[in-house]
Amino acid sequence: MSAVGTVRRAAERVLEVVCAALMIGLAIVVGLAVVFRYSGASLVWYDEVTPIILAWLTYYGAALAALRRAHLGFPGLVAAAPVGFRIPALIVSETLVVGFFLVVAWYGWQVVQLLAGNTLISLPWVPVSLTQSVIPLGALLIALAEVLTIPERWQEARSGGQLAEHEETPL
């Protein structure tokens, strides 16, 4: 396996563990919230923390989805086009994806710095900069994940092979 392949596989493993942990965490928090509500002691942090877990799941999951090339798109036209169209389309597409997430990462980092010193309302010991860190970190990871898939995409575009199937979403 090439160096890029090795890094890609390792990144996939780590992100899989993070995503599984976030899914389990989300289910446990929601389950606990019901139990506590019915026992007359509602969790005050429930409404503030669960959306944050969802946001973390969104961005770390999106990085994993980028590694797996699972983001929703319309590959039909490019797949059917000649190589002379595929290569420029791939270059434009990858530049936009990586560029967009680098911009989001940079401005996300500015937001984290602006929010330094703020804390969650229900959990004053949790800094908002920690919860918001998912934007710069997640966006950077998505950009990196996209870069790691470029050799495979490039190979496919040049060889005229079938583009990888998009993973099915739950709808």
Next chain:
Amino acid sequence: MSILLALVALFVLVLIDVPIAVALGVIAVTAMVASAGMGDLLTVAITMFTGATKFPLIAIPLFVLAGAIMNTSGISRRLIAFASALFGFVRGGLAMVNIGTSMFFAEISGSAVADVAAIGSILMPAMVKKGYPKEFAAAITSSSASLAIIIPPSIPMILYAVMANTSVVQLFVAGIIPGLLGAAGLAALAWWFAVRYDYPVEEVFRLSRVWVTFKDAAWAFLLPLIILGGIFGGFVTATEGAGLAVFAALFIGLVIYREVDLPQLYRALVDGAVQTSVVMLLVATSAVLGLYLTETRVPQLLTQGIIGLTQNTYLVLLMLNALFLVLGCFLHGAAAIILVVPIVMPIVNTLGIDPVHFGLIVTLNLAIGQQTPPVASVLITACSIAKADVWEVTKVNVWFIGVLAAVLILVTYVPIIPLALVEYFYR
């Protein structure tokens, strides 16, 4: 950047296979920089976070997880055995079992892709073995799987509720009658096929077998009771109901049936996270696009344009149905909801169309969109499991799509069908 230029650019980016979520973000960011400079990009970063924190959407990963646990814990197999005892005596019995099991599954999972993966992998090989053409097996499995998003709970309904700012629970209730109508229509058509092509009867009806399989699946039947009873009874919210579904499915799988395959469950957890994040990233970048749309007043301008053309509700609904049907052929359901619903809701509200009623119309359009190639998530999953050609299956499936279209027309023009239970229980 003019609105038209933005739309054309979005179309071009999607055509060259830029992920839809990124295409939305790129267009929004470019437009915002063009109109207000780089300063607004801080707002983009903040919106990318807040857009992914909409509370009702927490139910999506949880329903995905509940469905995954069902698949790994023998619940699907027991549901199939019970449906076989109940419906297997009819001509074309396995097709009826397919529809019946999809209905049970629909009451727990809310995802048509999860439904087709769980049921199709067991029933389609069985149907082919019994002499059904694989194209018919894939078509009936695919079209009945789409009942999962009509019968509550339903992931697209949760997404619609957030985008249209309406009640998830009322949408769930509104889905019951159209879902039952769809199931009855699919069963009638499958029976007609079975009689015409002499498909086999599965087994003789025996009450004792119904009882034995019911007892075996009884714990599984508790799941819809917990989820739907809890949500409709007002004991839990839709999100909490989804959380309960996860724990109930885990309890049944681990303690009662003792069949949970842990490595498979881990894979399901990770796959569920990926599937959720793909939809959620779209939601987040669409929130950024929403900033641009609000600034340029696109929904309001579109509303004025449409209202200027006609104020006939029936005609507008016909146009919206046509729009969703065309989009359904080329866009994934989540993308269609996220892109179109915020733009057309002002029209819907201006004409006084009930947002719950419109939600059912959108859901039925998506159910059809899941069956219409080239982008047909459920049909393609079914064909992939059955190893059948998508276009050959579509030749058969077009009849079943016709049933779903008939339900769509009924729901569109006879609003009492989706709204009767909502009116009775909530208004």
